[in-house]
Amino acid sequence: MRVTATVNGETHQIDDVWEGESLMYALRERMGLPGSKNACEQGECGSCTVYLDGVPVCSCLVAAGQAHERDIVTVEGLSDTGELHPVQQAYLEQGAVQCGFCTPGLLVATHDLLSRNPHPSDPQIREALAGNLCRCTGYEKILDAVRAAADRMDGGPA
Numbered sequence: 001m002r003v004t005a006t007v008n009g010e011t012h013q014i015d016d017v018w019e020g021e022s023l024m025y026a027l028r029e030r031m032g033l034p035g036s037k038n039a040c041e042q043g044e045c046g047s048c049t050v051y052l053d054g055v056p057v058c059s060c061l062v063a064a065g066q067a068h069e070r071d072i073v074t075v076e077g078l079s080d081t082g083e084l085h086p087v088q089q090a091y092l093e094q095g096a097v098q099c100g101f102c103t104p105g106l107l108v109a110t111h112d113l114l115s116r117n118p119h120p121s122d123p124q125i126r127e128a129l130a131g132n133l134c135r136c137t138g139y140e141k142i143l144d145a146v147r148a149a150a151d152r153m154d155g156g157p158a
């Protein structure tokens with residue numbers, strides 16, 4: 001099967017896609033976009049989160065064939081300016097990244113949260129990030145990063 005999709009604003013075409021091939025595999029291994037991480041491959045951890053037609057999904061649970069003629073944004077595409085997106089900058093500055101395996105999914109989930117709700121409460125942050133598991137940070141730094149990103153983006157780009 002041939003799959004053509006828009007990824008981070010560019011058209012990508014891949015051939016010989018197997019029915020069981022995941023979108024995560026296609027992005028990482030065939031399209032040169034290794035940002036989305038494979039940490040469980042079972043839809044449990046959120047490390048592989050990408051936008052599919054504007055909706056965050058676990059790319060390990062989406063068949064690559066389902067992405068045909070659809071629009072995907074990965075962590076690599078959150079910023080198109082060549083600079084880090086304010087969410088990425090906030091995670092860096094708050095020390096919310098340790099091994100980094102969870103980080104791409106958390107960045108996409110945080111970006112999605114703040115685009116829907118620019119001033120989330122702590123319970124709203126916890127709920128929005130509940131599907132993203134981190135084995136390292138204890139989550140406090142991640143919460144700090146989301147608060148800092150909200151401050152940075154106040155009136156700025158979502």
Ligand code: FES
Pocket residue numbers: 037038039040041042043044045046047048049058059060061
């Ligand atoms: S790798 Fe997809 S949810 Fe964990």
Ligand code: FES
Pocket residue numbers: 096097098099100101102103133134135136137
């Ligand atoms: S920083 Fe290691 S899993 Fe989150």
